[in-house]
Amino acid sequence: MTLKNEKVLVTGACGFIGSHLVERLAEMGAKVRAFVFYNSFNHWGWLDSLPEEKLQTVEVFAGDVRDLPCVHKAMEGVKVVFHLAALIGIPYSYIAPESYVDTNVKGTLNILQAARETSVAKIIHTSTSEVYGTAQYVPIDEKHPLQGQSPYSASKIAVDMLVQSFHLSFGLPVAICRPFNTYGPRQSARAIIPTIISQLLSGKTSIRLGNIRTSRDFNFVTDTVDGFIRIAESREAIGQVINIGSGQEVTITSLVRKISKILGVDMKVKTDRERVRPSASEVFRLCADNTKSKKILGWQPKVRLEEGLRRTAEWLTKYKGQYRENLYNV
Secondary structure, eight states, X not given: OOOTTOEEEEETTTSHHHHHHHHHHHHHTOEEEEEEEOOTTOOOGGGGGSOHHHHTTOEEEEEOXXXXXXXXXXXXXXXXXXXXXXXXXXXXXXXXXHHHIIIIIIHHHHHHHHHHTSOOOEEEEEOOGGGGOSOSSSSBOTTSOOOOOSHHHHHHHHHHHHHHHHHHHHOOOEEEEXXXXXXXXXXXXXXXXXXXXXXXXXXXXXXXXXXXXXXXXXXXXXXXXXXXXXXXXXXXXTTOEEEEOOSOOEEHHHHHHHHHHHHTOOOEEEEOGGGSOOTTTOOOBOOBOOHHIIIIIOOOOOSOHHHHHHHHHHHHHHHGGGOOTTSOOO
């Protein structure tokens, strides 16, 4: 399947990955309908930061994935759905778990229900590497056990199972994209890389972080977007769960050193107890086995970590006024 001239829907289009996906799909010549979260200010999230010429071919649809009639209307005439809309902050899921079930589970159920009643040819659902919990073995392949170590990850496990059930029960053409830690321009301040960069740019003598002994598999946002698009274009991906990750793990300690070198600053790291997850909830290791993505999609990351960090730091330097580095963003 080629996406050029196809009508596609992107939910969560106002967010970090969603806005990059909308931008790339529009460049490819797809007819993009961007589903953004309705608000009275008529704000479109990160889509507002795109040049006007890039939005000329994009249809912006304001609504709420928790509302089935709204979702049904958004999906009318659409061939491919990229479902990214979700609550994603792990610390906030400790505070408001019900909202994660409401948005992530009910919202996805609405997408699936509406898809059965429309002419959708494929749904690409967004999972997360957090569903694996702390690695029981590395690299982590798609058969690795799932473990809900936070209300957020539990909601995403539930949704992944729901999506698979609609494929097995009703033959719905779905594929599950499971990105490992994506980073890059437009990422929210609650994520580790913008947290580090914004604090390093503040001019203070130290930065405050949580557990810095954990390791993650970081992937630049353009590579993650490429994974989404390749899944959409692949017939073989239907019914599959596919990891999108580099296969390289980096500790947060090492990450701080790399970013400090790029910015030419050196600060002490202090542990902020508020930022430390409950001990049994902390995911200590994540590292992807990307064998399936290479075999089925021909996908592998193109942007090296140091280059991606440099691009992210340049962007954050320009937009650092939007980040409150003095606050802990849950």
